[in-house]
Amino acid sequence: MPQELSDAEIDENNTPADAQSALSPRATKAPLASHPPVWQLIAEKIYTHRPRRVQEEDDIMICQCKHIWPSDTTSIGCGEHCLNRMLNIECVAEYCPCGDRCTNQQFTKREYAALDVLRAGAKGFGLFTRDGVRAGQFIVEYVGEVLEEDEYQRRKEYYIASNQRHYYFMNIGNGEVIDACRRGGQGRFINHSCDPNCETQKWLVEGELSIGLFAIKDVPPGGELTFDYNFERYGDKPMACLCGSANCRGVIGGTQETAVLAPPVVVPEYEDDPEPIMVSGVKATPTLERLLDRIVGVGSHAGLTSGERSL
Numbered sequence: 001m002p003q004e005l006s007d008a009e010i011d012e013n014n015t016p017a018d019a020q021s022a023l024s025p026r027a028t029k030a031p032l033a034s035h036p037p038v039w040q041l042i043a044e045k046i047y048t049h050r051p052r053r054v055q056e057e058d059d060i061m062i063c064q065c066k067h068i069w070p071s072d073t074t075s076i077g078c079g080e081h082c083l084n085r086m087l088n089i090e091c092v093a094e095y096c097p098c099g100d101r102c103t104n105q106q107f108t109k110r111e112y113a114a115l116d117v118l119r120a121g122a123k124g125f126g127l128f129t130r131d132g133v134r135a136g137q138f139i140v141e142y143v144g145e146v147l148e149e150d151e152y153q154r155r156k157e158y159y160i161a162s163n164q165r166h167y168y169f170m171n172i173g174n175g176e177v178i179d180a181c182r183r184g185g186q187g188r189f190i191n192h193s194c195d196p197n198c199e200t201q202k203w204l205v206e207g208e209l210s211i212g213l214f215a216i217k218d219v220p221p222g223g224e225l226t227f228d229y230n231f232e233r234y235g236d237k238p239m240a241c242l243c244g245s246a247n248c249r250g251v252i253g254g255t256q257e258t259a260v261l262a263p264p265v266v267v268p269e270y271e272d273d274p275e276p277i278m279v280s281g282v283k284a285t286p287t288l289e290r291l292l293d294r295i296v297g298v299g300s301h302a303g304l305t306s307g308e309r310s311l
Helices: 007-012 149-161 256-261 286-295
Strands: 038-041 115-119 125-129 138-141 144-148 169-173 176-184 198-205 208-215 224-227 277-279
Touching (some): 038 286
Parallel strands (some): 038 176, 038 277
Antiparallel strands (some): 115 125, 138 208, 198 208
């Protein structure tokens, strides 16, 4: 994907300065955009309101798995009977009795499945497995910006006011929400299905809560990965579901019964949606920060000067 935006693309991303939002004093209401969405690929969560926790030694959960000696070159540790694994807690490498033979560090080691982001018909883009996955396999961690409640509410209001098509919120717990809209990983592209082949699991990783996507069914190579959003509905009407499964509920963020009271919004076909522009491997330049800030309705909305064009 392109690593640099052209002058025309940056100009198209400028939001008119006189468009004001009635919902939030910090939010600027933007018209429904036709330009390519821009997002930054990140490898780990970014905490916007606090520093990442430093896990104290007394808080580290040590499993009771059998110690593996260095001379043993075949055994592996921390399998399905590992206490930490059963509690959805990752082992900490230097404290695990299995040492470097521990297999319960999937988040820390980023043992992700091979994934592709491809067009998924009327749903827009989706997440696909390249080599196939088996039931129970760890797919990828859902990463993005970790927000406190006030900023989550502000962004939600802005997204509603600006008629945003896609939402990337994931509730992590303890009053915090992950938003992968402007910064995230490949997991942000996973679509909803009423008959999903993946689920989310909450894990404790080095003292912080993390969300992982795990397969609940075998998925062949090239198959689309999905999970049941089961999310809070935004706006007055539920969104029409396009999953196409035999048990489709017809709506996302509601039930068939509630859809009778509020007919679902029929979304346009997304096959012609512009391909998202991924920015990665670059420093957080002022130009990039301003561009990404527009996506969540903060920062200056004035045009960029000629000296600020390059990312």
